[in-house]
Amino acid sequence: MKSLEELKAIREKMQGQVGLRKESDTQTRVVVGMATCGxxxxxxxxxxxxxxxxxxxxxxxxxxxxxxxxxxxxxEPIVEVLEPGKEKVTYVKVTPEKALEIVDQHLVRGQVIGEYTISNTIN
Amino acid sequence: MMTELSLNILDVAENSVRAQATLIEIEVSADMTTDLLLIVIRDNGCGMTEEQVNAVIDPFFTTRTTRKVGLGVPFFKLAAESTGGNFTITSQKGIGTVVTATFGLSHIDRMPLGDMAATIHTLIVYHPDIDFVYRYTYGEKSFTLDTREFREILGELPLDAPDVSAYILDYLRENGNETDGGNVY
Incomplete structure (x- = not known):
């Protein structure tokens, strides 16, 4: 069985780093729908x-x-990307593979993948 | 339909979150001698009236406003009853709710338990302010994860800090494997 000793070591290591991940106005939020349907x-x-x-x-x-x-x-599965100051982008029928593309293309390079968005699916 | 029972558990536990629970206890117990799989989800959330308890079993009841159906509980109930098992909800307004489901372990229609580690990990990391107790029993063996114990060690450090999150997933996977010997069922 995994011991709690390891957790103590993590605390020692991370002490002082608390508060590093503060939410701010400049943060991009990636929202995943997790109800029954999702x-x-x-x-x-x-x-x-x-x-x-x-x-x-x-x-x-x-x-x-x-x-x-x-x-x-x-x-579903729906993933919404909310970047401050930009219009919300809604990706639909996302798979883990598509999710990785969204990270690479959209979150890292800033390019929306039009093909996976809801506006592309409906029209 | 859900493809594995661990997804039903994730879904039903989200109801506890929405009921403002501060403690959610999840028990999974496989007993080969009685050929039963028991799943219990217990919370200290806002609870329901007797009327509401009767209504949640109805797919056309939901407290949500985004859509008109609520399939979480009916899915779980169907999954249990189609294996010759039982399904009950008891709830008290202001005290909490207990959902209990039993399954015929070797019944052909029983869905696989699936990735319980992922379900419990997702619940803890995405609701870092709620306490979770997960008890997993397989035959004679069992293990318990209690986030209150973790919190005591961690102090101010949140449960969703990256290193802590990774530790929790390892803890669940390793101890789960030791409990059921890596048996997939």
């Missing part, structure tokens, strides 16, 4: 893929958060 369509692996990638690429200005039902159940 979960049933595969939102959990999408959420995990997003937060892993954001952490791995050290995008300290990006916060991955979850929300309830967005109201567009037929398009």
């Amino acid at each position: 979960i049933a369509s595969g939102a959990r692996p999408v959420l995990v893929a997003l937060s892993d990638a954001v952490q791995k690429k050290e995008l300290s200005n990006v916060a991955v958060i979850q929300t309830g039902c967005i109201g567009l159940c037929q398009f």
Whole structure:
């Protein structure tokens, strides 16, 4: 069994770093719908893929958060990207693979992937 | 439909979050001698009236306003009952809610338990202000994760700090594997 000793070591290491990840007006928020509709369509692996990638690429200005039902159940899993001062981008029917592309293209390079957005899906 | 029971658990536990629970206890217990899989989700949230308890089993009841159906609880109930199991909700206004589901462990229609570590990890890391107790039993073996214990060690350090989050996932995976011997069921 994994011991709590390791957790003590993490605390020692991280003491003094608390407050590093303060929310601010300049932060980009990536929101994943995690109600019944989202979960049933595969939102959990999408959420995990997003937060892993954001952490791995050290995008300290990006916060991955979850929300309830967005109201567009037929398009789940839905990922919304909210950048300060920009219009919200809604990605639909996201898979873990698409999520990684969103991180690379949109969050890192700032290019919206039009193909995966809701406006592209509806029109 | 959900493809694994761990997703049902994630979904139903989100109801506890929305009920403003500060402590959510999740128990998963597989007993080969009685051939039963028991899942209990207990919270200290706002609770429901008797009327509401009866209504949540109805797919056309939800407290939400974004859509008109609530399928979380009916999905879970169906998953249990289609394996010859039972499903009950007891709730008291102002005290909390307990959801209990039993499944025929070897029943052909029982969905696989799935990735419980991912479910519990997601719940803890995305609700770092809520306490979770997860108890997993497989036959004679068991392990418990209690975020209150973690918090005591961590002090001010939040449960969603990257290193802590990674530790929690490892803790769940390693101890889960030791408990059920890596058995997928």
